[in-house]
Amino acid sequence: MAVTRRSLLSASGALASAALVPSAARASASANGARMRRIAVEEAWSIPEHFKALAAVSEGDWNNLDVENVRLLGHGTGPIPINLLDTERRLAEMDSLGIDMQLLSLTSPGVQIFEIETAVALAALANDRLADVVTANPSRFGGLASFAPQDPRRAAKEMERAIHKLKLNGFIVNSHTGNEYLDEAKFWPILEAAEALGRPIYLHPRCPSDGMAAPFRDYRMRAAIWGFQAETGTHAMRLILSGVFDRFPKLQIVLGHMGENIPFHLWRSDNWYKKRASAYPSKLPPSEVMKRNFHITTSGVEHGPALRYTIEVLGAERILWAIDYPYEEMAPAVTFMNSVDIPEAQRSAIYHRNTERLFHVASATGHGGLL
Amino acid sequence: MAVTRRSLLSASGALASAALVPSAARASASANGARMRRIAVEEAWSIPEHFKALAAVSEGDWNNLDVENVRLLGHGTGPIPINLLDTERRLAEMDSLGIDMQLLSLTSPGVQIFEIETAVALAALANDRLADVVTANPSRFGGLASFAPQDPRRAAKEMERAIHKLKLNGFIVNSHTGNEYLDEAKFWPILEAAEALGRPIYLHPRCPSDGMAAPFRDYRMRAAIWGFQAETGTHAMRLILSGVFDRFPKLQIVLGHMGENIPFHLWRSDNWYKKRASAYPSKLPPSEVMKRNFHITTSGVEHGPALRYTIEVLGAERILWAIDYPYEEMAPAVTFMNSVDIPEAQRSAIYHRNTERLFHVASATGHGGLL
Numbered sequence: 001m002a003v004t005r006r007s008l009l010s011a012s013g014a015l016a017s018a019a020l021v022p023s024a025a026r027a028s029a030s031a032n033g034a035r036m037r038r039i040a041v042e043e044a045w046s047i048p049e050h051f052k053a054l055a056a057v058s059e060g061d062w063n064n065l066d067v068e069n070v071r072l073l074g075h076g077t078g079p080i081p082i083n084l085l086d087t088e089r090r091l092a093e094m095d096s097l098g099i100d101m102q103l104l105s106l107t108s109p110g111v112q113i114f115e116i117e118t119a120v121a122l123a124a125l126a127n128d129r130l131a132d133v134v135t136a137n138p139s140r141f142g143g144l145a146s147f148a149p150q151d152p153r154r155a156a157k158e159m160e161r162a163i164h165k166l167k168l169n170g171f172i173v174n175s176h177t178g179n180e181y182l183d184e185a186k187f188w189p190i191l192e193a194a195e196a197l198g199r200p201i202y203l204h205p206r207c208p209s210d211g212m213a214a215p216f217r218d219y220r221m222r223a224a225i226w227g228f229q230a231e232t233g234t235h236a237m238r239l240i241l242s243g244v245f246d247r248f249p250k251l252q253i254v255l256g257h258m259g260e261n262i263p264f265h266l267w268r269s270d271n272w273y274k275k276r277a278s279a280y281p282s283k284l285p286p287s288e289v290m291k292r293n294f295h296i297t298t299s300g301v302e303h304g305p306a307l308r309y310t311i312e313v314l315g316a317e318r319i320l321w322a323i324d325y326p327y328e329e330m331a332p333a334v335t336f337m338n339s340v341d342i343p344e345a346q347r348s349a350i351y352h353r354n355t356e357r358l359f360h361v362a363s364a365t366g367h368g369g370l371l
Numbered sequence: 372m373a374v375t376r377r378s379l380l381s382a383s384g385a386l387a388s389a390a391l392v393p394s395a396a397r398a399s400a401s402a403n404g405a406r407m408r409r410i411a412v413e414e415a416w417s418i419p420e421h422f423k424a425l426a427a428v429s430e431g432d433w434n435n436l437d438v439e440n441v442r443l444l445g446h447g448t449g450p451i452p453i454n455l456l457d458t459e460r461r462l463a464e465m466d467s468l469g470i471d472m473q474l475l476s477l478t479s480p481g482v483q484i485f486e487i488e489t490a491v492a493l494a495a496l497a498n499d500r501l502a503d504v505v506t507a508n509p510s511r512f513g514g515l516a517s518f519a520p521q522d523p524r525r526a527a528k529e530m531e532r533a534i535h536k537l538k539l540n541g542f543i544v545n546s547h548t549g550n551e552y553l554d555e556a557k558f559w560p561i562l563e564a565a566e567a568l569g570r571p572i573y574l575h576p577r578c579p580s581d582g583m584a585a586p587f588r589d590y591r592m593r594a595a596i597w598g599f600q601a602e603t604g605t606h607a608m609r610l611i612l613s614g615v616f617d618r619f620p621k622l623q624i625v626l627g628h629m630g631e632n633i634p635f636h637l638w639r640s641d642n643w644y645k646k647r648a649s650a651y652p653s654k655l656p657p658s659e660v661m662k663r664n665f666h667i668t669t670s671g672v673e674h675g676p677a678l679r680y681t682i683e684v685l686g687a688e689r690i691l692w693a694i695d696y697p698y699e700e701m702a703p704a705v706t707f708m709n710s711v712d713i714p715e716a717q718r719s720a721i722y723h724r725n726t727e728r729l730f731h732v733a734s735a736t737g738h739g740g741l742l
Contacts, residue, residue, distance in 0.1 A: 023611045118537075181586065213710040214582025215605050217551065219612040220650045228602055229636060234586050241590040257639060262633035265600060267674035268628060271699075272596040279591045286596075304637035309680040317472045327640075 004033070037352040037364050038099045038334065040085060041141075042202065042256045042299040042322035044107035045127050046084040046225075051075055053122060057113055064270060065207030077182055082272035083326040087133055090325075091140060097334045100352070102325070102367045104130060105167055105172040111208040112149065112177045119148035123158055131166035142361055142370070143168040149177040156193035163197045169359040170199040170254075174206040175235045182235070183242035191248045200252035200295065200358055205232040205260070218298045224257075224300065224327070233260035243281035251293055252358065259296035263310045266290060290314060291300035295358060297322035316346035320355050355365045395737050408723035409470045409705065410513075413573065413627045413670040413693035414479035417455040418500050424447055424493060428484055436578030436593045437480045443673035446503040454697040458504055461696075462511060468705045471513060471723070473696070474730060475501060476515035480577040483548045489542070490519035494529055502537035513732055514539040515573055520548040523557055527564035534568045540730040541570040543624075545577040546606045553606070554613035562619045571623035571666065571729055576603040576631070595628075595671065595698070611660045622664055623729065627681035627693060629674075630667035634681045637661060661685060666692035666729060669721070673707035687717035691726050 031363060048221055075264045083089065084107055094102065106126045111119040123146040130143040130243040134328035145162030162168045171194060173182070182191065182203075194201050205228035208216045212234070216227040255262065262269075269286040281288060291314060298307060299322035310319060337351055356363055380706045384390040429441045454460065455478055465473065477497045482490040501514040516533030516673055518526035542565060544553070546561040553562065553574075565572050576599035579587045583605070616622060626633065633640075640657040653660060660686060669678060670693035681690060694704040708722055727734055 023530050041507050064520060166725070176586075183589075208583070209586060211585025212579070212587075213552070213581035215580060215609065216583075217549075218554075219652060220647075221605070221608065221612065223643070225612070225640050225651075226605065226636070229632075229639075230605060233596065234592070237592065238586065241592065241596070258635070261632040261635055263598075264629070264632055264677060264680075265597070267677060268600075271671065271673075272594070276591075280596075281590060300642065301639050302642075305680055305683045306635060306638060309635075309676055312676045314668060318649060 001221060009012065011304060016049075023041075026259060033062040035327065035349050037101075037319065038337070039101040039103070039352045039354055039355045039361060040323045040325070040330075040333070041103045041254070041320050041359065042101060042204065042297055043102040043325045044327065045087075045104040045130070045133075046080070046107045047126055048080060048085070049125060050106060050122060051080045052113075053111075053114055053118060064113065064210060064229070065213050065216060066113055069207055069223060077339075081326065085192065087137070087141070091137070093330055094140065097330050099330060100364070101140055101142060102323075103142040103144055103169055103203070103355070103361075104133065105202065106130070106146045106185045108174040108204050108206050110156050110172065110174045111202075111337060112145050112174050112277075114148075116148065116150040119150050119155050120158075122146075123148045123160075124157075127162050127166055127168065131168060134168070140361060144170050144172040145341070146172060147190070148192060149173060149182070149187060152189040156189040159190070159193045159197060159199075162200055169361060170203040172204050175232050176206065176209040179211050181238050183238045183244050186243070188247070191251055195248045195251040197234075198250075200255070202254040202255050203232060205229070207231060220312060223330070229260045233262050234255075236260060236262055236294070237286070239271075240286050241273075241280045241282050243283065245289050246281075246283045249292070253293060253297065254295045254297060254320070256299040256324065258298060258301040258306050258310055259294075259314070260288075261292065262294075263296065263313050266313060277357045280286045287313075292317065294318065295320055295354065297308065298333070298337070299324035302332055304336075304340045307340055311342065311346060316326060316349045317354060318341070319350045320358070321351050377689075378665040389421070404711050407719050408472075409473040409708070409725045410692065410723045410732060411470060411476070411694045411701075411704070412474045412515075412625070412691050412698070412730065413533070413575065413668055414473040414475050414696045415455060415698065416458075416475040416501070416504075417451070417478045418497055419451060419456070420496060420735075421482075421493060424453045424461065424482075424485055424489060430649065434483065435581060435600070436584050436587060440594060441726045452697065458508070458512070462508065464701055465511065468701050470514060470694075470701060470705065471735070472511055472732065473694075474513040474726070474732075475504065475539055476573065476575070477517045479545040479575055481517050481543065481575075482740060483545050483577070485519075485521075487519065490521050491525050491529075493517075494519045494526075495731055498533050498537055498539065502539060505539070513730060514692055515541050515543040515551045516545060518561070520544060520553070520558060520561060523560040527560040530561070530570075531570060534570055541572040541573065545573050545575045546603050547577065547580040550580040550642065553610050554609045554615050559615070559618070559687055562615060562622055566619045566622040570731070571625050573625040573627070574603060574607060575627060576600070578602060600628060601631075603628075604633050607631060607633055607665070608657070609659050611640075612644075612653050614650045615652065616660050616664045617652075617654045624665050625691070625729075626665060626667045627670040627695065629669060629681055630685070631671040631675050633657075634667065634684050637684060644657055655692060658684075662689065666691055666725065667702075669708070670695035671699050673703055673711075674713045675707075679713060680713055681719060682713065687713070687720045688725060690721045691729070692721050692723075722726045 143166045147158045208231040209220040216222040273285045297320045516539045578593040579602040587593040644656045666689045
């Protein structure tokens with residue numbers, strides 16, 4: 001089915017992009033970008049039980065910024081967003097845009113604002129449901145498993161189950177848990193499990209933790225406009241400086257949104273690391289950790305200069321394509337990746353090759369895919 | 372004197388840079404960069420009275436991150452850093468590197484951690500002393516005036532005195548004051564004064580405010596390695612979203628350190644602004660505010676890809692050269708600006724032309740300068 005729809009739609013898709021892009025990019029978009037396998041890796045999804053739990057938490061007067069966000073978005077009180085729940089609808093849009101695969105994950109803040117037993121049970125339930133979605137359409141969906149960092153030992157067991165039994169592709173965590181960060185020793189079983197299983201943790205944004213929330217309470221600063229990167233970039237920099245990657249040297253972390261501002265700050269962070277290396281636990285400067293232990297994705301940043309800058313600093317092999325659906329639309333993400341002016345080898349690495357390698361996604365031929 | 376030293380040293384300076392730079396840049400460095408006027412705009416300086424006041428504050432158990440930083444650096448207990456005080460020594464190094472001018476400013480956190488009367492008096496004293504330094508060497512030094520945001524009305528009067536009587540060039544403020552940001556209405560007299568006087572405010576870093584300090588207390592995260600941009604970028608984004616530039620449309624703010632990460636996030640901030648413009652007080656999207664009301668400087672970021680990215684996003688007319696002396700060294704900042712691979716018209720704009728225009732620095736011919 002996908003092959004047929006793709007064949008029918010690829011010509012018009014190439015034409016649609018061509019109108020928006022410079023001539024240098026147009027040739028490559030029609031010649032190559034339109035035929036490349038497209039795998040998006042930060043794609044939100046949910047289940048009704050998750051929204052019920054969010055609604056319950058939002059009923060109190062807890063002023064955590066994520067809870068305030070849940071209240072504002074009406075999650076629980078309003079209708080459940082259909083585009084988080086309905087995979088048929090999602091598939092139809094993927095077909096219309098030639099998107100081969102999405103790696104789905106439970107929408108932020110996942111299970112991390114719940115009481116421990118609720119969180120543990122809900123993570124397992126979400127992973128079971130996600131495995132059902134993937135099993136029903138293994139050539140179109142993969143999944144990033146949730147876990148409850150509130151209980152690191154049980155989280156590690158769930159991570160093992162998610163890979164070995166459920167055959168999911170990796171993990172997702174929404175930044176801090178109870179205002180604590182993954183560099184703290186109590187969370188090391190989680191990092192250890194990810195490294196041992198050889199699967200990355202997607203460090204997804206949530207709003208700034210209570211201990212840094214104050215300046216983000218005005219002007220809706222808390223979310224994508226600025227707060228998400230402040231929280232998630234700070235979390236990542238804590239991981240980098242803490243030295244956890246000396247302990248878990250093969251651990252892979254994925255950052256969305258073109259790296260949550262870290263790539264742009266990397267020269268300065270390195271500069272100060274080198275001035276006083278003994279002050280920081282990490283044995284490696286930040287740029288070496290980034291190039292060894294991190295990948296970044298294009299989610300929500302369809303900006304050629306930022307992508308080219310990031311390729312120059314981190315290398316195209318460290319970059320993955322993502323949409324951030326349904327918070328961002330699918331079509332502009334495809335148009336961007338088809339048309340952005342970069343070499344074709346880099347385009348294919350970002351569109352699918354890096355993701356196949358990092359998240360153990362079978363190559364297209366093995367799946368009856370589109371190439 | 373400067374002309375003579377410059378003539379003697381310019382040849383060796385060009386050779387020194389040439390060894391470090393690609394051949395494409397080398398020609399321009401020896402042909403043009405070496406002869407361009409060089410004005411650095413974020414150059415720290417202090418007076419003994421300032422350090423005495425810092426020492427007094429650091430004696431308590433106040434856990435504000437800047438106070439902890441003052442304690443750690445031994446300001447007050449240790450010797451006062453000679454390179455903040457001694458302008459003769461500074462001039463000699465400027466001569467040896469062909470740096471024509473520095474705009475000096477009281478080192479961070481300025482007067483902003485003091486009781487109100489101390490802060491007001493110390494700002495005036497520092498401005499008087501700074502005016503003396505400038506008057507003694509008007510072709511080599513300019514000055515950015517301090518003020519005490521703790522008392523916005525008196526701050527506005529001091530700003531007027533600093534420009535009209537002391538003939539200083541602009542203003543500096545070290546991010547938050549008592550955990551409050553300049554978008555709050557109580558501070559509007561300061562913004563109004565800067566706009567009316569036609570002089571920019573340099574929004575210099577300090578450590579994260581108490582309300583966002585918690586994640587920055589570990590791994591020395593608070594300062595240049597990550598915390599400075601988190602604090603200062605967040606302050607700038609508050610200003611942008613709050614709509615203060617609708618009220619003060621000619622106000623100019625300067626951000627150091629290649630824009631405190633805002634340029635790299637600008638596409639995403641715009642994207643979310645446009646999705647829900649009515650949620651943000653500002654009538655303009657962030658990128659339009661940045662291109663109308665902000666300049667950024669190269670201080671502490673000697674990274675060609677970051678400079679070229681920023682030129683692409685903001686335009687070279689919005690970028691100024693800065694060193695961040697003595698926290699950064701002068702020589703690498705000169706080598707970088709001489710050799711970075713950008714068009715010569717952009718190099719001269721960044722090296723001196725934009726600064727002459729923005730900070731009302733007399734052109735070199737009027738000053739008996741080096742060109």
